[in-house]
Amino acid sequence: MTDFNKECLNALLNKEKFDEFMRTQLEEGLDQLLESELTAFLGYDPYAREGWNSGNSRNGSYFRQVKTQFGPIKVQVPRDRKGEFHQHTLPAYGQHTVPLESTVIQLYSHGVTTREISDLIEKMYGSYYSAGTVSNISKQVASQVESYHQRQLSDKFFCVYLDATYIPLRRDTYQREAVYVAVGIKPNGHKEIIDYRIAPVENIEIWGEMISNFKERGLEQVELFLSDGFVGIKDMLKQYYPKSKFQRCLVHVMRNIKGKVRVSDRKEALDDFKQVHKQSSLKEAETVLHAFYDKYDSKYSSMIKNLQKIEEDLLVFYQSPKQIRPSIYSTNMIESINNMIKRKTKPKSEFPTEESLDNFLGVQAIGYNDRNANRTHKGFGQVTDTLESYFD
Known part of the structure; x- marks a missing residue:
């Protein structure tokens, strides 16, 4: 065992001794690094003959205090006579x-x-x-x-995903509050978090205020909105974007099916319904969907009636190019963003104010948009010209 290892083991038995031991080692190590750095700069070792009459030489040193996790240490920084040496071992001066x-x-x-x-x-x-x-x-x-909240928006998005998630927030008391999130993909395939809102609960009035704000900030045309089918949202969207289409998230529909059939029937029913979004054409998808009705109507007539009521919103994505259909039959993309936000909130049990939550969400949104500014979402790059033709 080396002397260093012995000293280190002895110091570990006492935190104060260990900190002092590490400070001493750091001081010695940094002093050696700085001296080596000056040697490399001058091109000769201390006292070496080749340094004589070289035009520059060592010129003493000065002491500098550096803060470390083991406490402050005093480091000896060497100087050259011409004052041209600038060390890179230590960070530049400043008060952090x-x-x-x-x-x-x-x-x-x-x-x-x-x-x-x-x-x-x-x-x-x-x-x-x-x-x-x-x-x-x-x-x-x-x-x-x-x-970010006030920036001018693009005049058109091919699709806009709408979803709400819940994050702990303290006002007078602690409660999980709704965060309304809107994510859009432009005809060129570039995606961004358009905006978000914070409110105690999810309601159609807040969604309406948010969509109205989009219109005021320059978003004139949206080809397709995707949502979980929150009550009244389709009619509200038509008020502001009457030419837009509406696609109900099929993943949310499957979750509803899961809750309305017996456990013994769940796997088979969900596997059957999944085939709806895997077809190559609208006609084939309609055939699969109607076969699903026929198969389960006798056992779960109420569930089938509910599906039939919203059928016009289930297969809208088939009107778009097949290259992008995997991205527009559900709100999975926005849910992945919500999950990312929730993961980052885990270290924080709750946000103390609405402002702190707003700033947290804003940083996430700005960062997401910066990272994806020049990325094209899967499939969209192949059909950009086609998607542009959907707009006036």
């Missing part, structure tokens, strides 16, 4: 301004309160940032999110 502000913004955007952030920053860096200072920094996030 850029990285600290970045940390504050990231924490705030994830729903952490300004008080919690200031306490955390003090523990992490040993320098106190008041809740007011943190609040001023975090206003950068709020400004970005406000701009």
